Amino acid sequence: MTDLPLYRQTRVVRTQFRPGQRILMISDIHGHDSVFRKLLKKAAFTKDDALVIVGDLLEKGPESLKVIRTLMALEQTHQVHVLLGNMDVFTIHRILSDDPVWRDMLFDKAPDMVRSWGGCLLYELLEEAGIPLSADLDRDATVHILRERFARELSWLSHLPAILDTPTITFVHGGVPHLRFDEFEGRISEPYLKNDDFLSKGLSFEKYVAVGHWPTVLYRDRLMDMSPLILKDRRIICLDGGCGVKHSGQLNCVMLPDAESEDFSFVSADGLPHVRALNAQEESADFTYIRYHDRKVEVLERGPVFVRVRWHGKDVRVPVTALDENEPGQLNTDMTDYRLPVSPGDEMSLILRCGDEIYARKNNILGWYQGEYTHVPETE
Numbered sequence: 001m002t003d004l005p006l007y008r009q010t011r012v013v014r015t016q017f018r019p020g021q022r023i024l025m026i027s028d029i030h031g032h033d034s035v036f037r038k039l040l041k042k043a044a045f046t047k048d049d050a051l052v053i054v055g056d057l058l059e060k061g062p063e064s065l066k067v068i069r070t071l072m073a074l075e076q077t078h079q080v081h082v083l084l085g086n087m088d089v090f091t092i093h094r095i096l097s098d099d100p101v102w103r104d105m106l107f108d109k110a111p112d113m114v115r116s117w118g119g120c121l122l123y124e125l126l127e128e129a130g131i132p133l134s135a136d137l138d139r140d141a142t143v144h145i146l147r148e149r150f151a152r153e154l155s156w157l158s159h160l161p162a163i164l165d166t167p168t169i170t171f172v173h174g175g176v177p178h179l180r181f182d183e184f185e186g187r188i189s190e191p192y193l194k195n196d197d198f199l200s201k202g203l204s205f206e207k208y209v210a211v212g213h214w215p216t217v218l219y220r221d222r223l224m225d226m227s228p229l230i231l232k233d234r235r236i237i238c239l240d241g242g243c244g245v246k247h248s249g250q251l252n253c254v255m256l257p258d259a260e261s262e263d264f265s266f267v268s269a270d271g272l273p274h275v276r277a278l279n280a281q282e283e284s285a286d287f288t289y290i291r292y293h294d295r296k297v298e299v300l301e302r303g304p305v306f307v308r309v310r311w312h313g314k315d316v317r318v319p320v321t322a323l324d325e326n327e328p329g330q331l332n333t334d335m336t337d338y339r340l341p342v343s344p345g346d347e348m349s350l351i352l353r354c355g356d357e358i359y360a361r362k363n364n365i366l367g368w369y370q371g372e373y374t375h376v377p378e379t380e
């Protein structure tokens with residue numbers, strides 16, 4: 001036995017999908033309830049399907065509480081398996097632990113989270129409980145009120161498992177070193193939830209392992225492609241389209257017609273405005289993808305909208321807004337100067353307007369479009 005609270009232990013739930021049952025997998029919803037609902041609609045999710053949510057429901061978005069409630073309600077009517085991600089465990093622990101270090105983190109990190117992501121679960125809870133934010137808030141008393149007021153939601157969250165194991169697919173937020181679960185069942189789950197750069201560990205498995213956590217774009221070296229990565233030879237499925245973590249991100253849903261099938265397909269959704277191109281544009285032949293983990297640059301020439309920077313000997317054009325104000329000589333995001341191949345009528349998600357151009361995502365891929373466009377109305 002262990003002193004770890006249930007939600008920090010590696011708990012494995014085993015199940016089997018029905019023959020012919022469609023399987024849908026989504027990870028890293030990150031407080032984006034409306035995007036998640038849009039995605040389920042696009043995937044035509046029904047009561048005959050099985051849906052697996054591979055962790056990180058919370059934070060990095062403004063609707064964490066709604067995501068919790070949407071999933072709690074969905075569980076009543078549909079076959080849904082929800083797993084914990086590292087962000088979920090951190091958040092739950094900050095609320096449920098009596099350790100003042102964690103308690104202070106809950107409050108101290110909140111303003112930054114709101115600045116970066118437009119909201120955080122703590123503020124959502126405070127708002128619904130009618131507790132005004134103030135500097136002299138009694139943190140201890142406040143947390144006790146929240147625990148009581150949101151007992152149902154917190155209990156649901158804290159009872160979620162870390163791993164869902166089925167005969168053909170294992171689901172886990174970060175990744176596992178192997179499938180001998182008896183070796184880590186009951187131990188702290190953090191290494192399997194926060195398993196950074198899992199794909200680069202060179203592992204392969206005897207059945208599919210479906211993970212989230214690490215946006216797939218970080219594994220790409222040429223194009224900024226946010227589609228899921230499915231490696232049939234190593235039996236690894238990477239789901240995370242970067243929803244929430246990046247403004248440019250998308251939420252992916254990978255689908256299988258049957259547990260025994262390897263006929264993968266996917267749909268995705270985002271919360272960005274959609275536009276339709278009016279002009280054609282040729283793909284750029286030469287372009288650069290400045291990766292997030294290697295984003296030091298030298299500024300060559302600064303214009304009002306764009307800046308030319310040198311990156312590993314290459315001359316790259318980036319928007320002024322991509323320069324890190326607090327860290328000179330560094331970008332605040334990953335970025336590409338890739339010009340998308342576009343035909344009139346193509347639909348794109350608009351990420352950023354820069355002068356006469358837009359930074360957009362077309363078919364999962366980020367890049368620039370210099371033509372004219374019209375807005376596509378939301379279809380509900």
Ligand SMILES: [Mn+2]
Nearest residue numbers: 056085086213
């Ligand atoms: Mn994560």
